[in-house]
Amino acid sequence: MARLFARNETLVATILLLFIIVTSIVDPSFLSVPTLFDLLRNGLIMAIFAIGVLLVLISGGIDVSFTALAAFAMYATTKTLVETGVEGSMALALAMSGGIGLCLGLVNGFFVGTMRLPTLIVTLGTLSAFRGALLTFVGSQLISNVPDGMRDFSRTMLLRGTNADGYFYSLPAAVLVLLLVVVLTWFILYRTMLGRNIFAIGGSLDSARRIGIPVTKVQYFIYAYVGTISGIAGIVHASLARVANPFDIVGLELSVIAAVVLGGARLQGGTGTITGTLLGVALIVVINNSLITLGIPSTWQNIVIGLLILLGTGVPAWQARRSGRTE
Amino acid sequence: MMKRMIALALGSAAMLLPATMGAAQDASYKIPTVVKISGIQWFNRMQEGVDRFAEETGNDAYQVGPPQADAQLQVQLIEDMIAQDADAITVVPFAPEAVEPVLQRARDQGIVVITHEAADIENADYDIEAFSNAAYGEQIMKNLAECMGESGEYAVFVGSLTSKSHNEWVDAAVAYQEENFPDMTMVGDKNETFDDQQQAYQKTQELLRAYPDVAGFQGSASTDVAGVGLAVEERGMEDDTCVMGTSLPSISEQYLETGAVDRIFFWDPALAGYAMNELAVHMLDGGEVTDGMDLSPEGYQDLSLQGKVLYGQAWVEVDQSNMADYPF
Numbered sequence: 001m002a003r004l005f006a007r008n009e010t011l012v013a014t015i016l017l018l019f020i021i022v023t024s025i026v027d028p029s030f031l032s033v034p035t036l037f038d039l040l041r042n043g044l045i046m047a048i049f050a051i052g053v054l055l056v057l058i059s060g061g062i063d064v065s066f067t068a069l070a071a072f073a074m075y076a077t078t079k080t081l082v083e084t085g086v087e088g089s090m091a092l093a094l095a096m097s098g099g100i101g102l103c104l105g106l107v108n109g110f111f112v113g114t115m116r117l118p119t120l121i122v123t124l125g126t127l128s129a130f131r132g133a134l135l136t137f138v139g140s141q142l143i144s145n146v147p148d149g150m151r152d153f154s155r156t157m158l159l160r161g162t163n164a165d166g167y168f169y170s171l172p173a174a175v176l177v178l179l180l181v182v183v184l185t186w187f188i189l190y191r192t193m194l195g196r197n198i199f200a201i202g203g204s205l206d207s208a209r210r211i212g213i214p215v216t217k218v219q220y221f222i223y224a225y226v227g228t229i230s231g232i233a234g235i236v237h238a239s240l241a242r243v244a245n246p247f248d249i250v251g252l253e254l255s256v257i258a259a260v261v262l263g264g265a266r267l268q269g270g271t272g273t274i275t276g277t278l279l280g281v282a283l284i285v286v287i288n289n290s291l292i293t294l295g296i297p298s299t300w301q302n303i304v305i306g307l308l309i310l311l312g313t314g315v316p317a318w319q320a321r322r323s324g325r326t327e
Numbered sequence: 328m329m330k331r332m333i334a335l336a337l338g339s340a341a342m343l344l345p346a347t348m349g350a351a352q353d354a355s356y357k358i359p360t361v362v363k364i365s366g367i368q369w370f371n372r373m374q375e376g377v378d379r380f381a382e383e384t385g386n387d388a389y390q391v392g393p394p395q396a397d398a399q400l401q402v403q404l405i406e407d408m409i410a411q412d413a414d415a416i417t418v419v420p421f422a423p424e425a426v427e428p429v430l431q432r433a434r435d436q437g438i439v440v441i442t443h444e445a446a447d448i449e450n451a452d453y454d455i456e457a458f459s460n461a462a463y464g465e466q467i468m469k470n471l472a473e474c475m476g477e478s479g480e481y482a483v484f485v486g487s488l489t490s491k492s493h494n495e496w497v498d499a500a501v502a503y504q505e506e507n508f509p510d511m512t513m514v515g516d517k518n519e520t521f522d523d524q525q526q527a528y529q530k531t532q533e534l535l536r537a538y539p540d541v542a543g544f545q546g547s548a549s550t551d552v553a554g555v556g557l558a559v560e561e562r563g564m565e566d567d568t569c570v571m572g573t574s575l576p577s578i579s580e581q582y583l584e585t586g587a588v589d590r591i592f593f594w595d596p597a598l599a600g601y602a603m604n605e606l607a608v609h610m611l612d613g614g615e616v617t618d619g620m621d622l623s624p625e626g627y628q629d630l631s632l633q634g635k636v637l638y639g640q641a642w643v644e645v646d647q648s649n650m651a652d653y654p655f
Contacts, residue, residue, distance in 0.1 A: 141368065
């Protein structure tokens with residue numbers, strides 16, 4: 001029981017629950033299916049990114065370049081499809097964007113794995129380089145006539161309902177992408193040798209090398225995987241928004257990392273769970289989407305989020321230190 | 328001199344004709360227009376205005392701009408123009424404070440300096456603005472109120488609480504509503520979108536949940552109404568809401584088509600480019616700049632002079648019917 005309370009997941013879930021309760025008291029209609037669908041739709045891009053970041057954090061690294069990579073893959077894909085006149089299906093767009101993401105991820109993999117440079121420095125560099133390359137060589141103009149395949153995808157709904165006033169609420173098919181990423185990542189982390197190696201590298205890089213784990217190969221995999229799912233997240237984002245804006249997405253990286261850390265992943269590596277990560281994302285999304293309801297003014301919104309991050313990550317860290325002292 | 332004035336007046340009356348009467352044989356002035364960045368749709372459109380001015384008046388007017396939106400590159404370009412003995416320079420500064428020193432040098436050499444989108448500039452002869460922010464905000468509110476039948480709840484968006492012009496538009500709009508449309512109420516605070524369509528989308532969803540009766544939305548950043556439009560369209564509320572605000576057809580086209588966005592407002596950079604050049608020539612010819620003066624592009628008649636800033640009423644209102652006329 002005590003152990004359960006010491007876990008980040010429990011703390012985050014409690015704060016999340018409290019927040020939902022308070023918001024529902026202020027506005028009873030908050031607790032409804034349309035709200036749930038809105039939140040899922042607004043959180044799914046962040047959740048896909050967060051799963052990628054989780055993998056990197058578990059391996060003891062940090063990746064801040066994934067947003068630039070997603071923007072690059074998303075914009076290059078949309079632009080290519082529009083200019084070649086291939087209206088195509090969403091599957092093609094997903095494959096292309098994921099593929100570009102994979103290639104860019106390999107660049108990170110090269111610097112981290114082969115050159116053995118610190119991950120923060122590498123990804124800070126590639127963040128800037130990918131973004132610069134996108135705006136210089138690919139383009140800087142917003143594309144609002146996205147290919148039909150992408151537009152159709154944004155209109156494809158899993159579930160659709162009508163509220164009392166006759167207006168729609170719906171759950172986009174894009175949540176399936178998130179579901180797929182979650183299941184696949186869960187499988188890799190907990191059901192394969194590769195997953196165990198990722199945890200081992202995060203626990204101790206040197207020990208992992210000594211016991212014969214192919215560290216470089218695993219690192220290549222990690223960054224390529226993160227690149228692929230970031231590329232996918234990027235194109236899903238552009239499809240849902242029905243616009244490819246090269247200035248989009250970049251700037252999200254810190255909130256995503258905050259969500260993952262809030263969910264219990266340690267920056268030192270070796271620890272982290274998918275459940276915790278999704279809870280962390282849920283908390284940030286719920287906060288972001290209930291401040292108008294709670295009547296918290298714009299300027300205060302960032303303060304509230306900052307304080308919650310301090311609380312959510314500070315309390316477990318403080319608890320861990322205290323329990324370390326008593327043992 | 329008088330002849331030239333008459334020619335100019337005639338030229339302005341027939342602005343859209345291929346007028347060559349203004350092309351005075353004697354003095355042809357060299358007037359570069361230095362914009363923030365070249366190659367983007369906004370400034371391509373401005374170039375059309377500058378080119379048309381050159382064609383109609385015979386002056387050596389042309390547009391240049393750095394390949395990237397970079398204050399330093401723009402300063403270098405202005406220096407080049409001074410070195411090339413320009414008679415006048417018109418500038419759309421990327422960062423007004425960054426160009427102050429170089430513009431001062433230009434003026435010291437007797438070059439006429441006209442700016443646009445830089446109302447606080449010190450080292451210019453005149454700055455010309457398409458409209459005063461307050462008048463523009465009121466104009467959007469008049470349209471929104473008309474669409475909403477002068478009653479009901481509405482919400483407003485700004486890029487951020489620190490974007491000066493966005494806040495001036497919205498503050499003027501809200502003040503105008505309070506004065507003239509007592510049956511309308513603003514709900515919530517000014518919503519910040521950080522010029523991000525997703526934020527505008529998300530905040531609209533939340534506003535619709537928190538205030539189910541909200542029927543009007545006024546956007547400020549060019550992506551605001553697109554985000555609002557997407558949320559409105561997904562809910563199937565196109566016919567029951569009024570969505571208006573600053574945007575461009577290239578950004579809001581798909582929502583104007585479905586009626587999710589009702590009307591957008593902006594100013595036409597082609598006309599602003601033309602007006603800047605016309606003002607420069609007017610000054611080079613020794614003309615006076617006075618309150619109430621007229622320039623030929625539409626919306627730049629009866630300019631009001633405040634300090635060294637000339638304000639027009641050159642907003643453009645675009646809906647489904649005329650969006651094809653503004654391909655940018």
